[in-house]
Amino acid sequence: MQNDDFPMGNGQTLLVVEDEVLLRMMIADVMEGLNYKVLLAQSGAQALAMIDDGARFDLLLTDIVLPGDVCGFELAQLVRDQFPTMPVIYSSGYPGGGDVDMGGIEAPMLEKPAGPSELAQLVHRTLVNAQLKAA
Numbered sequence: 001m002q003n004d005d006f007p008m009g010n011g012q013t014l015l016v017v018e019d020e021v022l023l024r025m026m027i028a029d030v031m032e033g034l035n036y037k038v039l040l041a042q043s044g045a046q047a048l049a050m051i052d053d054g055a056r057f058d059l060l061l062t063d064i065v066l067p068g069d070v071c072g073f074e075l076a077q078l079v080r081d082q083f084p085t086m087p088v089i090y091s092s093g094y095p096g097g098g099d100v101d102m103g104g105i106e107a108p109m110l111e112k113p114a115g116p117s118e119l120a121q122l123v124h125r126t127l128v129n130a131q132l133k134a135a
Contacts, residue, residue, distance in 0.1 A: 006117060006120045009124070013039060015061070016038055017062040017075060018040075018091070031123065044071065047060075060088045063092065064094075089123065091114070107126075108126060
């Protein structure tokens with residue numbers, strides 16, 4: 001049941017890149033319950049491997065600090081190189097919030113820990129804004 005706190009998705013696929021297992025699973029549970037499909041990766045390298053293997057998605061939600069050589073900002077740039085209009089949401093445990101512009105990619109910042117309602121609203125708003133830009 002859709003309400004303002006938890007807007008429903010339309011079957012869109014989210015690529016969620018988060019190294020904290022419990023947070024990654026919470027995001028998947030919340031978003032799947034709102035009619036989204038969720039692909040999960042624990043690092044930038046794993047996300048890139050999934051994309052190379054043909055994974056398709058409608059939004060990238062990535063932590064900024066990730067294990068390995070590919071941080072969230074670099075991942076977003078590599079994704080945008082292949083999919084120039086891909087909506088991106090950054091997440092971080094560091095204070096900030098608002099929109100962040102890194103490497104020419106302006107994207108909203110989800111400050112961790114975020115509640116399910118905040119997550120759902122930001123994903124919905126980001127996808128709607130991307131759809132409006134494409135129209």
